[in-house]
């Protein structure tokens with residue numbers, strides 16, 4: 265049994281509100297890829313592929329877990345009677361049907377681990393299991409990624425990537441390309457598809473002229489937790505940052521803003537990269553460029569000044585962002601670059 269498209273979309277939205285993060289858009293990209301590939305392969309049901317792609321990570325609803333999201337997703341979907349989606353929650357993480365290849369942390373209970381093992385042995389992988397495994401390794405949160413870059417990124421973040429899984433993903437890509445008679449990236453519209461219409465609002469750049477950089481934004485951490493701040497006139501959260509003043513280097517802007525907005529006294533700071541915000545989303549109606557930084561704060565001043573009312577030191581992401589189209593995208597970019 266499967267939910268309808270609409271039901272699946274509603275389930276994902278509801279789950280995202282419980283545990284906001286880039287995983288929601290990652291799921292939308294996986295769903296898009298699955299649908300497109302299924303359309304191109306005779307005999308596959310594109311609707312079913314889309315729904316399975318959308319729900320494969322639904323276990324993330326229950327919080328930030330590694331292997332735990334697999335058993336959470338399975339149990340949750342089974343409880344709703346959606347056994348086909350439950351199966352995908354399980355199979356998408358194990359290309360070779362063994363737990364040894366899992367890239368993340370083993371943060372399950374003994375029972376959960378036992379359940380995953382037991383259920384996996386009962387399943388013979390079909391084309392949908394294979395398809396979602398492939399789509400999972402193609403899907404970023406902002407769009408479709410190069411499969412080898414994505415695996416390389418996971419490898420950097422977790423320190424290793426099973427060679428069997430790597431080879432298997434490449435073999436899956438080849439398998440569906442042969443079946444569809446077309447290049448995977450062309451089928452999934454790699455260069456143009458974005459999970460939301462306004463997903464193109466933020467772009468990243470290798471290099472831009474220094475004079476174009478008008479603001480600095482800082483992803484700040486303190487003892488492994490994020491540091492976000494809240495302006496006195498708003499009830500939403502943002503990252504420290506702000507406009508460059510005349511005569512300042514962009515690094516000085518970042519240092520000044522980090523101090524003003526969080527009270528950080530002792531910190532290390534380094535640039536992650538340049539990004540731009542498209543006209544439709546920027547406040548002044550023009551494409552504007554900024555530098556994204558990474559900071560590790562070691563100590564804070566006792567009191568906050570300036571316009572910041574409050575800071576929050578947390579390991580979960582806020583669900584009320586001041587710039588919901590921009591800040592999650594910046595975090596995702598930092599993650600893709602191996603910072604988070």
Ligand SMILES: [Fe+2]
Pocket residue numbers: 290294320321400
């Ligand atoms: Fe996934």
